[in-house]
Amino acid sequence: MNARVLPYVLILPVTLFLGLFFLYPFVLVAKQAFGSQEGWSLENFREVVDYWKFPISLRNTLLLAAAVVPVQLALALLMATMVSKMQKGRDLILYIWTIPLGISDLAAGIIWLAIFEQSGFLNSMLNGLGVIDKPVNFLTYQHPGVVFLAIALAEIWRATAIMLVILVAGIGLIPKEYYEAADVFGASKWKQFTRITLPMLRPSLQTALVLRVILAFEIFAVVAALGGTLFPVLMGETYAYQFDLLNSGAAAAMALIILGISIGFTLIILRILRVPKGASI
Amino acid sequence: MTDATVLDVSQDTRKSGRFLYVASVVFLCAWVIVPIYLLLINTLSSPEAVNSFPKSFIPEFDFGSLQFFAGFAGMLTALKNSVIVALMTMVMSIAIGAPAGYALSRFDFRGKELFRLLILLARAFPLPLLALPLAVMFIQTGLDDTAFGLALVHTTLAIPFAVLITFSLFSGIPIELEEAAWTLGCTRLTAFTKVVLPLILPGITASAIFAFVISWNEVFAAAVLTIENRTLTAFLLQNLDTSPLHLKFAGGFILVVPALIFIFAVRKYLFAMWGIANR
Amino acid sequence: MTLISKFAGAASAIALSCVAVAAQAEVLFWSTQAKPVEESQAMREQVLSGYTAGVDYQPNDGGPWITRLNAELQAGSGSIGLLGALHGDFSAMNPDDLVDLTDVGAMAKSATFNTLAKLGTDQMQYIPWMQASYIMAANKEALQYLPEGADIDALTYDQLIAWAAKVHEATGEAKFGFPAGPDGLKHRFFQGYLYPSYTNGVVRTFASDAAVTAWEKFAELWEHTNPASTNFSFMQEQLLSGDAWIVFDYTSRLAGAFNERPDDFVAFPAPAGPTGRGFMPVLAGVAIPRTAPDMEASMALVQYMLKPETQIATLRATNFFPVVDVALPDDLPASVQAAGAAIAKMSGAADANPGLLPAGLGDKGGDFNRVFVDTFERIILARQDIRTVLDDQKGKLAAIMTATGAPCWAPDAPSEGACPVE
Numbered sequence: 001m002n003a004r005v006l007p008y009v010l011i012l013p014v015t016l017f018l019g020l021f022f023l024y025p026f027v028l029v030a031k032q033a034f035g036s037q038e039g040w041s042l043e044n045f046r047e048v049v050d051y052w053k054f055p056i057s058l059r060n061t062l063l064l065a066a067a068v069v070p071v072q073l074a075l076a077l078l079m080a081t082m083v084s085k086m087q088k089g090r091d092l093i094l095y096i097w098t099i100p101l102g103i104s105d106l107a108a109g110i111i112w113l114a115i116f117e118q119s120g121f122l123n124s125m126l127n128g129l130g131v132i133d134k135p136v137n138f139l140t141y142q143h144p145g146v147v148f149l150a151i152a153l154a155e156i157w158r159a160t161a162i163m164l165v166i167l168v169a170g171i172g173l174i175p176k177e178y179y180e181a182a183d184v185f186g187a188s189k190w191k192q193f194t195r196i197t198l199p200m201l202r203p204s205l206q207t208a209l210v211l212r213v214i215l216a217f218e219i220f221a222v223v224a225a226l227g228g229t230l231f232p233v234l235m236g237e238t239y240a241y242q243f244d245l246l247n248s249g250a251a252a253a254m255a256l257i258i259l260g261i262s263i264g265f266t267l268i269i270l271r272i273l274r275v276p277k278g279a280s281i
Numbered sequence: 282m283t284d285a286t287v288l289d290v291s292q293d294t295r296k297s298g299r300f301l302y303v304a305s306v307v308f309l310c311a312w313v314i315v316p317i318y319l320l321l322i323n324t325l326s327s328p329e330a331v332n333s334f335p336k337s338f339i340p341e342f343d344f345g346s347l348q349f350f351a352g353f354a355g356m357l358t359a360l361k362n363s364v365i366v367a368l369m370t371m372v373m374s375i376a377i378g379a380p381a382g383y384a385l386s387r388f389d390f391r392g393k394e395l396f397r398l399l400i401l402l403a404r405a406f407p408l409p410l411l412a413l414p415l416a417v418m419f420i421q422t423g424l425d426d427t428a429f430g431l432a433l434v435h436t437t438l439a440i441p442f443a444v445l446i447t448f449s450l451f452s453g454i455p456i457e458l459e460e461a462a463w464t465l466g467c468t469r470l471t472a473f474t475k476v477v478l479p480l481i482l483p484g485i486t487a488s489a490i491f492a493f494v495i496s497w498n499e500v501f502a503a504a505v506l507t508i509e510n511r512t513l514t515a516f517l518l519q520n521l522d523t524s525p526l527h528l529k530f531a532g533g534f535i536l537v538v539p540a541l542i543f544i545f546a547v548r549k550y551l552f553a554m555w556g557i558a559n560r
Numbered sequence: 561m562t563l564i565s566k567f568a569g570a571a572s573a574i575a576l577s578c579v580a581v582a583a584q585a586e587v588l589f590w591s592t593q594a595k596p597v598e599e600s601q602a603m604r605e606q607v608l609s610g611y612t613a614g615v616d617y618q619p620n621d622g623g624p625w626i627t628r629l630n631a632e633l634q635a636g637s638g639s640i641g642l643l644g645a646l647h648g649d650f651s652a653m654n655p656d657d658l659v660d661l662t663d664v665g666a667m668a669k670s671a672t673f674n675t676l677a678k679l680g681t682d683q684m685q686y687i688p689w690m691q692a693s694y695i696m697a698a699n700k701e702a703l704q705y706l707p708e709g710a711d712i713d714a715l716t717y718d719q720l721i722a723w724a725a726k727v728h729e730a731t732g733e734a735k736f737g738f739p740a741g742p743d744g745l746k747h748r749f750f751q752g753y754l755y756p757s758y759t760n761g762v763v764r765t766f767a768s769d770a771a772v773t774a775w776e777k778f779a780e781l782w783e784h785t786n787p788a789s790t791n792f793s794f795m796q797e798q799l800l801s802g803d804a805w806i807v808f809d810y811t812s813r814l815a816g817a818f819n820e821r822p823d824d825f826v827a828f829p830a831p832a833g834p835t836g837r838g839f840m841p842v843l844a845g846v847a848i849p850r851t852a853p854d855m856e857a858s859m860a861l862v863q864y865m866l867k868p869e870t871q872i873a874t875l876r877a878t879n880f881f882p883v884v885d886v887a888l889p890d891d892l893p894a895s896v897q898a899a900g901a902a903i904a905k906m907s908g909a910a911d912a913n914p915g916l917l918p919a920g921l922g923d924k925g926g927d928f929n930r931v932f933v934d935t936f937e938r939i940i941l942a943r944q945d946i947r948t949v950l951d952d953q954k955g956k957l958a959a960i961m962t963a964t965g966a967p968c969w970a971p972d973a974p975s976e977g978a979c980p981v982e
Contacts, residue, residue, distance in 0.1 A: 014377055102541045103498075111320050165487045329820075412627050413627050522793075524596040
């Protein structure tokens with residue numbers, strides 16, 4: 001098979017599959033966003049954007065992504081480098097660090113609420129240490145900063161492993177000779193990290209970031225558990241339109257807005273972390 | 282004399298570096314484990330203890346909540362369905378996704394950017410909104426209420442992971458390596474299976490883990506598309522939020538365990554044989 | 561290699577699952593009620609086990625519930641045999657999608673409920689199935705702080721505020737609990753309790769001066785409300801944990817506290833305002849979608865659900881009260897006894913001002929609720945000026961009423977055509 005046809009053969013199954021199970025329903029739903037009584041219109045978009053909570057939920061979603069994703073990236077890189085240097089117990093440590101992967105966002109919300117609520121574990125601990133004499137109410141409208149911090153911590157805990165796994169798989173492909181050579185020339189560990197690991201890891205970094213950023217804009221369950229009604233996010237508003245207001249046109253419009261934001265950020269990441277066709281030695 | 286001081290200092294920094302390293306590993310492990318441990322405490326507590334304050338940090342080993350679920354009708358069937366759907370999702374997403382990941386990393390072809398966009402779109406649109414047209418389609422074609430039908434939907438969610446992860450791994454493998462194999466008499470296919478495939482086993486494993494947990498934890502489509510063949514998540518998770526606290530925790534814990542067992546079973550393939558493992 | 565053997569294992573699992581598909585003739589009962597795991601267990605084992613033809617009881621979140629139902633209606637064929645949901649869920653549906661149940665031979669005792677169940681048509685769209693109401697509950701430790709001269713069974717809003725304030729002062733913590741979380745039923749408190757008690761209306765009086773007073777009072781109460789209330793959706797949790805001592809919620813969502821520690825809590829009627837003791841029912845019904853696979857079996861199940869024995873079993877399982885005439889046994893769960901007594905006192909009170917469920921709103925029911933929730937969030941959480949917010953929200957409410965043409969319901973005075981916002 002020649003090299004002009006082969007790539008198309010290779011992507012054909014995915015294309016067919018996504019065409020049938022994603023594009024077809026997607027087009028049907030997206031059409032609703034532009035529909036109204038009198039044919040095509042942007043009525044639904046106007047409606048959702050004009051709603052007073054829209055700017056708040058947009059800001060919350062973006063702020064959360066901006067706070068969480070960089071920390072996760074740094075943490076995942078740190079963990080991946082640490083685990084790849086380990087001689088003993090590497091399997092076990094990596095396993096422990098990937099545990100949150102197996103926990104759904106709903107379950108993560110339950111766990112972290114049990115920590116932060118008024119009679120929760122954090123207050124029990126502070127109480128046991130004698131720091132406080134009665135439980136502190138963390139998740140209230142009087143402390144929006146604490147609510148934000150709690151949500152960010154829970155998200156960092158839950159979703160760092162997604163990036164970690166991708167990076168660990170990628171780091172394994174970097175030939176050890178590079179580091180050996182760097183050692184010979186006396187390059188510091190930090191220099192090795194910035195000059196060898198980071199550039200060689202670019203494809204994996206790109207993938208990890210893109211997937212993580214897209215998921216960050218879809219955040220909902222953890223926020224709903226910890227933030228309650230205090231911290232509206234875009235996805236929560238989308239579900240409210242779809243299932244509380246039974247307004248699928250508006251819900252589709254919201255979802256398309258989220259989609260637009262995700263794709264915008266994805267393109268930026270792809271541009272910054274451009275990957276050449278196949279790595280060269 | 283001076284030599285000795287230099288040696289001391291470097292040993293000191295190495296020692297403190299070593300200490301810092303171990304301390305951070307321990308800290309990060311604790312950071313991950315403590316919340317799970319707290320879930321375990323609440324799972325193994327009586328309803329009174331779950332609601333008490335201050336809470337104990339040692340479980341009292343009350344199995345009442347777990348016993349409730351042991352007697353819950355339909356749990357085992359639901360568990361079986363969940364495992365079947367998750368395994369099917371895993372196999373399909375890798376079988377369909379990996380070739381595309383290879384194509385993305387090795388070839389420049391027209392429509393490549395469009396194809397990448399399609400992959401990302403599939404991940405950036407919320408499934409609960411797509412569930413209605415999908416369910417209509419499934420009811421009309423007879424895919425409704427089958428494990429296979431649900432696995433098809435979960436595969437759609439997992440494919441972007443499979444394609445992008447395998448893409449990034451293939452991109453990390455020098456193309457010269459394959460070319461060398463071709464000059465040594467391998468065909469494109471044998472070069473691939475003999476040389477490239479072993480190298481990207483970690484990537485395949487990572488994709489498999491993602492596919493498994495995505496399917497395992499997916500509630501909405503499972504609740505809509507399965508009736509007789511409910512998955513454990515659809516069966517339990519969507520009803521937990523309204524349940525009493527002690528059952529909420531126990532149910533959450535039960536849902537976590539199988540996914541952890543799966544990750545444990547495949548974890549060692551996450552390391553490349555070529556990179557850090559064998560050399 | 562091991563990975564490959566794993567794939568082989570998975571492939572055989574696929575083959576297995578294809579064989580395992582077997583047809584069953586059970587009626588699929590697709591419900592939004594009795595969702596908590598214990599309640600669905602009780603529904604299956606105690607309520608529906610007596611139905612010999614077999615029922616598959618599946619409780620769901622609202623989202624999957626409506627999505628599956630709409631998919632079946634659109635596809636024109638389905639497996640759902642019986643729907644169980646709240647009045648509001650049914651009123652949002654297209655009347656043609658529900659089978660006429662007028663001749664099913666089962667009906668509620670209350671004529672009001674039966675009229676509601678027609679949803680503005682001339683046929684029974686659903687059959688009332690069970691009912692509940694919203695009540696107050698308190699931790700017994702809070703009772704010592706009751707203001708002097710206050711009777712817990714005949715509280716006023718002023719007394720409630722004074723009580724919550726005293727508890728706040730004595731314990732240093734705000735211990736009134738209000739279900740203002742994402743899944744909390746706060747809008748029902750405003751529609752059925754606060755507004756009727758202060759304005760003797762809901763829609764007509766939405767932006768009246770009396771409504772301003774009502775919100776001022778609520779803001780006062782909010783000063784003594786646990787500020788984490790925006791996370792609360794099921795007040796039984798906060799009663800049990802002690803995070804809240806005095807709470808408002810609906811009977812099913814308080815039941816857990818009474819069943820677990822019956823001696824620690826009391827249930828009592830909602831407070832009264834200048835225009836009486838406003839309260840509202842919760843009404844759940846059963847209906848048959850036009851795509852039901854076996855109409856006869858579904859109809860038979862409707863009849864079974866309305867039988868007195870089934871209704872009592874349902875009461876035990878879900879804390880929802882019967883809608884047909886039954887003699888209640890003495891050995892009911894603690895939660896049912898407490899709630900039943902509180903509801904009886906509430907509806908029997910001299911100043912009772914019962915309201916009805918919103919009717920005629922069609923699929924705008926969610927928008928109607930949002931008007932009240934937004935008003936709450938803007939006035940109480942964002943501290944905006946009450947008059948400004950009410951005048952602003954008034955336009956939205958009026959638009960919903962004109963769009964749907966829904967006539968007024970009690971306690972609003974009846975209207976010709978759409979209920980006006982005055």
